[in-house]
Amino acid sequence: MEATARILVREGFDKASTNRIAEVAGVSVGSLYQYFPSKEALVVAVIDRHNQEIVQVVRDELAEAMSLPVQKAVRKMVAVAVKAHRVNPTLHRVLAEQIPRVGKLEDVETFNREYYALFKNYLDKHRDELRVDDLELASFVCVTSIEALTHNAVLHHSKTLSSGAMESLIEAGTRLVVGYLKG
Amino acid sequence: MEATARILVREGFDKASTNRIAEVAGVSVGSLYQYFPSKEALVVAVIDRHNQEIVQVVRDELAEAMSLPVQKAVRKMVAVAVKAHRVNPTLHRVLAEQIPRVGKLEDVETFNREYYALFKNYLDKHRDELRVDDLELASFVCVTSIEALTHNAVLHHSKTLSSGAMESLIEAGTRLVVGYLKG
Amino acid sequence: MEATARILVREGFDKASTNRIAEVAGVSVGSLYQYFPSKEALVVAVIDRHNQEIVQVVRDELAEAMSLPVQKAVRKMVAVAVKAHRVNPTLHRVLAEQIPRVGKLEDVETFNREYYALFKNYLDKHRDELRVDDLELASFVCVTSIEALTHNAVLHHSKTLSSGAMESLIEAGTRLVVGYLKG
Amino acid sequence: MEATARILVREGFDKASTNRIAEVAGVSVGSLYQYFPSKEALVVAVIDRHNQEIVQVVRDELAEAMSLPVQKAVRKMVAVAVKAHRVNPTLHRVLAEQIPRVGKLEDVETFNREYYALFKNYLDKHRDELRVDDLELASFVCVTSIEALTHNAVLHHSKTLSSGAMESLIEAGTRLVVGYLKG
DNA sequence: TATGAATGAGTATTCATTCAT
DNA sequence: TATGAATGAATACTCATTCAT
Numbered sequence: 001m002e003a004t005a006r007i008l009v010r011e012g013f014d015k016a017s018t019n020r021i022a023e024v025a026g027v028s029v030g031s032l033y034q035y036f037p038s039k040e041a042l043v044v045a046v047i048d049r050h051n052q053e054i055v056q057v058v059r060d061e062l063a064e065a066m067s068l069p070v071q072k073a074v075r076k077m078v079a080v081a082v083k084a085h086r087v088n089p090t091l092h093r094v095l096a097e098q099i100p101r102v103g104k105l106e107d108v109e110t111f112n113r114e115y116y117a118l119f120k121n122y123l124d125k126h127r128d129e130l131r132v133d134d135l136e137l138a139s140f141v142c143v144t145s146i147e148a149l150t151h152n153a154v155l156h157h158s159k160t161l162s163s164g165a166m167e168s169l170i171e172a173g174t175r176l177v178v179g180y181l182k183g
Numbered sequence: 184m185e186a187t188a189r190i191l192v193r194e195g196f197d198k199a200s201t202n203r204i205a206e207v208a209g210v211s212v213g214s215l216y217q218y219f220p221s222k223e224a225l226v227v228a229v230i231d232r233h234n235q236e237i238v239q240v241v242r243d244e245l246a247e248a249m250s251l252p253v254q255k256a257v258r259k260m261v262a263v264a265v266k267a268h269r270v271n272p273t274l275h276r277v278l279a280e281q282i283p284r285v286g287k288l289e290d291v292e293t294f295n296r297e298y299y300a301l302f303k304n305y306l307d308k309h310r311d312e313l314r315v316d317d318l319e320l321a322s323f324v325c326v327t328s329i330e331a332l333t334h335n336a337v338l339h340h341s342k343t344l345s346s347g348a349m350e351s352l353i354e355a356g357t358r359l360v361v362g363y364l365k366g
Numbered sequence: 367m368e369a370t371a372r373i374l375v376r377e378g379f380d381k382a383s384t385n386r387i388a389e390v391a392g393v394s395v396g397s398l399y400q401y402f403p404s405k406e407a408l409v410v411a412v413i414d415r416h417n418q419e420i421v422q423v424v425r426d427e428l429a430e431a432m433s434l435p436v437q438k439a440v441r442k443m444v445a446v447a448v449k450a451h452r453v454n455p456t457l458h459r460v461l462a463e464q465i466p467r468v469g470k471l472e473d474v475e476t477f478n479r480e481y482y483a484l485f486k487n488y489l490d491k492h493r494d495e496l497r498v499d500d501l502e503l504a505s506f507v508c509v510t511s512i513e514a515l516t517h518n519a520v521l522h523h524s525k526t527l528s529s530g531a532m533e534s535l536i537e538a539g540t541r542l543v544v545g546y547l548k549g
Numbered sequence: 550m551e552a553t554a555r556i557l558v559r560e561g562f563d564k565a566s567t568n569r570i571a572e573v574a575g576v577s578v579g580s581l582y583q584y585f586p587s588k589e590a591l592v593v594a595v596i597d598r599h600n601q602e603i604v605q606v607v608r609d610e611l612a613e614a615m616s617l618p619v620q621k622a623v624r625k626m627v628a629v630a631v632k633a634h635r636v637n638p639t640l641h642r643v644l645a646e647q648i649p650r651v652g653k654l655e656d657v658e659t660f661n662r663e664y665y666a667l668f669k670n671y672l673d674k675h676r677d678e679l680r681v682d683d684l685e686l687a688s689f690v691c692v693t694s695i696e697a698l699t700h701n702a703v704l705h706h707s708k709t710l711s712s713g714a715m716e717s718l719i720e721a722g723t724r725l726v727v728g729y730l731k732g
Numbered sequence: 733t734a735t736g737a738a739t740g741a742g743t744a745t746t747c748a749t750t751c752a753t
Numbered sequence: 754t755a756t757g758a759a760t761g762a763a764t765a766c767t768c769a770t771t772c773a774t
Contacts, residue, residue, distance in 0.1 A: 017747055028756045101280040102197050141355050148331030172324050179362030211739045383768055394735045467646040468563050507721050514697030538690050545728030577760045
């Protein structure tokens with residue numbers, strides 16, 4: 001998995017043949033197939049692991065956010081999303097752009113699912129302070145926006161993004177979401 | 184191009200070999216290569232055509248939006264984005280998810296670019312009515328959000344989405360963006 | 367044929383596809399096939415024409431040589447061979463090295479045949495002055511040597527070959543052959 | 550390599566596709582590419598092997614010739630050249646005539662190079678007995694002649710060539726070269 | 733007579749997967 | 754359990770040739 005991730009990052013999906021992966025991993029192709037039934041499974045594992053890494057990194061902060069007032073909570077959640085995308089941006093990008101979502105890859109679990117559940121949970125708890133009634137819809141709107149904002153910012157505009165600009169982005173994202181939630 | 188699009192939609196990218204495309208198109212592979220220098224070029228053409236179709240469909244409405252007051256303009260823009268994603272949702276999805284962004288496909292022009300320019304232009308014209316100063320950032324935030332919202336809604340939740348739900352989505356998207364811009 | 371020769375010289379046999387030839391010739395592939403039944407026939411025609419050009423250039427001089435005494439005759443014949451290889455050395459080289467001798471190309475008539483006949487004829491006429499009895503063999507030995515010498519010199523050592531060096535080569539070739547013939 | 554050589558000899562270069570080679574070799578195409586990076590490399594290997602075989606066969610005799618007096622040395626060298634061309638005449642011919650000298654094949658090492666070096670070395674050692682001063686030129690003249698003579702004789706006139714005729718050829722070649730060197 | 737779009741068999745090469753050792 | 758040579762279906766692409774216009 002380590003080798004696969006490294007190749008994906010450094011050489012791209014094209015170069016990630018099973019033989020190359022085995023070579024970089026320092027094992028034989030045969031061994032690869034002893035632990036992963038197919039290349040697809042291996043890629044899925046890499047994706048899962050990447051998602052796990054992200055979750056590991058942000059879980060505590062996200063939990064922390066649950067008890068904060070809306071403004072602060074949202075800001076934290078946006079900040080956490082940025083942090084998540086910064087765990088391994090290049091891998092994240094390759095995973096998102098170069099790997100054809102075909103077969104089992106089609107429905108690969110993403111970080112978003114957990115993020116979404118937590119967010120909805122938060123809205124539920126703070127229902128009184130908010131001006132939204134369809135929590136499902138509201139979660140979808142907020143999580144989708146935050147994810148898209150941070151994804152695009154980190155993966156496609158990283159050159160343009162000083163830490164100051166990143167601060168502005170977090171600010172803007174927070175305003176976007178809070179404005180929506182509190183009306 | 185028609186055959187390619189059809190295969191992409193019905194069988195997915197990995198079935199779209201040049202021989203299969205030719206077969207479905209009812210021509211020989213040779214003929215394919217008389218009109219497209221490579222498979223990549225063919226795919227690019229399909230993407231471009233899809234984008235053209237979208238632009239065709241929404242251009243007038245988008246132009247119309249330019250002269251509307253903020254609330255109405257944003258609503259129209261969100262509605263237009265939904266419409267755009269409904270032109271050929273399955274193809275749109277395959278294009279977005281299954282085609283590896285490698286080589287010339289990496290920078291394939293998307294509908295978003297034009298959309299973004301128009302949006303920024305609108306913000307510039309209505310600067311007085313808005314509470315944003317960094318138009319670049321504001322455009323990024325709004326366009327990214329609208330695009331993500333409609334993309335996910337149409338392409339991943341289409342089953343859940345009655346026309347009523349779609350109306351709610353437009354409403355929500357509008358509130359999100361207007362709140363941000365005027366909030 | 368002109369176009370074919372030009373492509374062979376400038377771009378090599380690899381690039382000499384019938385379409386490219388037609389394009390350079392300013393006609394359609396269809397027309398090509400109105401005058402030549404196959405690509406092979408076209409190449410044969412080019413080879414034949416090249417041989418004709420060579421013969422044209424050297425025929426008179428060769429005829430002239432027939433009446434000269436051995437030493438002078440041989441020198442002339444060597445000189446003529448050099449001249450022959452200089453008619454269009456690059457084409458000559460491509461013809462010799464890049465075109466696979468397959469099919470009808472296998473037995474393509476070369477300049478050598480006529481050269482050989484003339485040489486043998488000369489030997490026959492000057493039989494008395496010579497110390498060879500098998501004229502067939504003698505012709506073979508002389509013509510083969512002269513041809514190989516000039517071919518290699520002109521086509522592979524042309525950089526090393528000043529006109530002075532070429533003079534030396536002619537001198538050497540002459541000495542080689544005369545020595546053999548007169549013992 | 551064995552399969553490639555066999556196909557070249559029996560069916561010619563244009564039948565020597567990688568798939569056919571693999572088939573004849575009794576392995577899969579994939580295996581072919583485990584040992585040779587490209588078809589070109591495979592052909593180069595076949596050529597090299599053929600050259601090695603030739604060298605193997607004649608090296609000792611050539612070494613032996615070095616210490617012989619001119620007349621005997623030259624005769625041995627001519628005889629050796631004939632022997633060399635008889636190692637695998639058909640393959641030799643296909644290699645020489647059917648394989649387009651393009652790419653890495655352009656400069657494929659031939660037996661001639663070593664032969665040339667040895668010959669020049671001999672001339673240098675026996676300089677006193679000879680009437681040539683430019684050893685470079687003399688070597689070129691002699692080696693080229695011997696090579697051409699034997700090549701043409703063995704590869705194009707093999708039907709005409711009884712062993713008696715071959716003896717005559719060696720005799721003639723020897724006389725040609727010795728006459729030139731001692732002339 | 734000229735055209736050139738259409739053809740499709742054929743090419744070299746790749747790579748996920750297997751299995752005897 | 755690990756190996757890596759062997760596999761062969763599949764791929765993108767070419768090009769001599771044809772034939773309806």
